[in-house]
Amino acid sequence: MPDKTVTACLLIIGNEILSGRTRDANLAFLGDNLNRLGIRLTEARVIPDEAEVIVATINDVRARFDYVFTTGGIGPTHDDITAECVARAFGLPLIQNPEARAILEAHYPPGDLNEARLRMANTPEGATLIENPISRAPGFQIGNVFVLAGIPSVMQAMFASSSHRLTGGKRLLSASVTAALPEGLMAAGLKAIQKRYPEVEIGSYPFHRMGVYGARLVLRSVDEARLAAARAEVRELVEQLAKDAKNA
């Protein structure tokens, strides 16, 4: 690739996702929206609400990826420990952020801003807030780590209000061909095309629907012309094989 790839890692914090009760909806949104900015989501981890695990994971991934996004654990209850864990990971004190406090004071009716809700004003010292246009309690950014809410609508709004801070590289373009043919029939042809187009990443994603085995063939590249050429070859391969199968 001509440009350095800009990478991101998502940390989904929450026992609820791991137990299977709640399905994450944030990974797909971030994967897609980061790519629009030329940033490639190259890893995602789902980790439990345990301080030691969160701190160690943040320190592992913030050194290895250009950007880290966390979702979950920034509400007012005792199990919301993301802010304090991020502060610990950075070796920074957790402070009551005056700007965040002012936002909460403006939002809640007098008397409603109790101790638990005030916890949502805590950030590592030096953090930059991320606006939350929906339920007000802000997220924050410290270094390359963006701390977002877990509720999808709130996470998405926070992403929108902070994405101008991200600097992407070349956008990875994609194209796809859906084939109602078993992968095993296409594999040799696809391998040959992949060999001729090293700058295009060709993935085959099988499905099994109503008794039919097929695959979605997805091509991705930063090079638009090569992507189009590779896609034309894949399409031709699939059409030829479908014809052969019909006549067989």
Added chain:
Amino acid sequence: MPDKTVTACLLIIGNEILSGRTRDANLAFLGDNLNRLGIRLTEARVIPDEAEVIVATINDVRARFDYVFTTGGIGPTHDDITAECVARAFGLPLIQNPEARAILEAHYPPGDLNEARLRMANTPEGATLIENPISRAPGFQIGNVFVLAGIPSVMQAMFASSSHRLTGGKRLLSASVTAALPEGLMAAGLKAIQKRYPEVEIGSYPFHRMGVYGARLVLRSVDEARLAAARAEVRELVEQLAKDAKNA
């Protein structure tokens, strides 16, 4: 906890999940079904189809968790590299497994078992096969690593045919209370209950539906009696707060 917790990690292998095109459906299934066996899914990672990343991740997690499950990357196409990566991670040769080859030979009509499909018979030396009653090409187990298909129906069938090999601990029981109250009103009471029930893990999972902020309060413990007692207290708290809110 009286027993040692038995842990598992899931590796979801596939660019397709990271790009946001395909939503993973395997995490929720495994989280739930492992727990039924007394095994706690304590981490999940989504990683790309890149050999170096897959090998390093397998070696990291197989040392840290009792069981590791991988999904994806065991088909016949060039981007299916899970088996060779697992072999590399274990420092074992990748062989054509005779038992797996016999399964494929019995399944495909004469002449259809081409070179690409034969790749699905490759396993690390010494692996134990995992039966695939749906599309036949087997998964395999080596050490504490279970290599499963990515297609959910096939993955679930493979899990069913290999789960008798797993040894769980005490099953984590759960109970929940849904509250149509903002978390900030419940936080102090929940924290007090959590303090009195250290053996029960109390999580608050907020939602925002049709303008209402609420939370699902989920309690989990291996101790049935303490779980029931904690749940009764949480329920009472929610009912009291709802009454207060109504009268306010």
